[in-house]
Amino acid sequence: MEEAAADGVTLELLREARETVQSSPLGVINTPMVPWCRTSLPPRTSCNIHIKLENMQRTGSFKIRGVANQFARRQKGGHFVTMSAGNYGKSFAYASRHYGTKGKVVMPETAPASRSTLIQSFGVEVERVPTSCLMNVVNRCVKEEGMTFLHSYDDLDLIAGHASLGMEILEVVPEPDVVVVCCGGGGLLAGVAAAIKLSGSTGTRIYGVEPEGACTMYRSYIEKKPVGMDTKSVASGLAPPFAGSLPYELCQRYVEQIVLVSDEEIRVAVSTLYRSGLVVEASGAAAFAAIVSGKIPDMEGKNVVCILSGGNIGKDELAHFPD
Structure with missing residues (x-):
């Protein structure tokens, strides 16, 4: 059943969904994508990184x-x-x-x-x-x-809508070498990966990032089927109790690897971004955490895209992150 649904995720379907998202009365915006070198983040000279600012999206996330x-x-x-x-x-x-x-x-x-x-x-x-x-x-x-x-991550219409983000990335960086995306249930990762691969960027390596304490997609890769677990992480948005079936099938097709980051690495990432003027929640900073922690292989000299997926973090939450 899931395989048939994955087969139904075509470029035509994703393009149609993008038109729906662009014309939506909900006011979805094409969020900025900025080169790392044009921010006040600590310099990185080994690769060319672009940051997709979904923390600036309507309602604060993708x-x-x-x-x-x-x-x-x-x-x-x-x-x-x-x-x-x-x-x-x-x-x-x-x-x-x-x-x-x-x-x-x-x-x-x-x-x-x-x-x-x-x-x-x-x-x-x-x-x-x-x-x-x-x-x-x-x-x-x-x-x-x-x-x-209405499922929050294991839903064809939802995943197709998220794919619009992948298409926006390709308009700025037509042939990225590496794209790094957070992963909870897998809806965003699946949509972005499908959009990039089906659009013809077959050589792009796409990495999903999960917290160590909420690694349902990582375990699903090992067990070769969608699995659940008792999840716990500072990144609560990346800690659903199980991986989505359709996201799993799409990730198997289009995602290079799932990498894990610790809660401490996520906390440091949130603080680093905040000190540079970027308000990003723990879940939204997971991809950034993987990059700065050296979890993504073979980035030297490559064109890399990092998605900051959300910025919904309150002052009460920020108090628990290092200065």
Whole structure:
């Protein structure tokens, strides 16, 4: 079933989704991509790195891209439920308010309370539960309350919407040697990788980055099937309880490798970016952490793209990162 769905991810489908995202009334923007050398980040001379600033995207993260495509293709006026640690939930709530749909976000208890409050401010209900219970609660809402489930990462329309980011990258760097993308459930990684590879950049090496304590896609590669685990990381947005089936299939086709970073490496990355004037959340800084920690092989002399995927971090959270 997943294989057939992966076969259905074509360049034509992704181009159509990009047009939908670009014309969406949700106001998705083509975010800036800047050379590392034009920032105040510590100098790196071994390679040419471009940074894609999705932390400046509408609602503060890349998630609005997939949500724009999902809502455009779903029946308006429905009653939707989803699960999210924050960023998808925020975009989901933003879209729900715009389209006048009812919504509920099931959140892990480990997610910052400030994110629950923000999502509720859009008029969407929030239920906080242990991470292991997320899907049980979603299934209850579907069965007992008649809600429609919108998946936050394992969804064809969502992944196709995220692919718009990959297409934007190619407009600035037509033939990147290396692209580094964070990975939670795998929706962004799958979409970006499919867009780049199907557009003809077959030689580009694409790396996914996961936290050591939430490495579901990494384990899925080892076990050769999507797997789950008890996840825990400072990057709560990269810690869903299982890898997505469709993202796994697409990553198997188009992603070179999944690399792991520690929570401490993520914390240092957030602080380094902040000192340089870039407000990036822990989940959004994972790709950057992998680059500065030397986890990405063979970058010397290469054209590299690093995606900063989100900037939704509050002052209360920043207090837990090193100065």
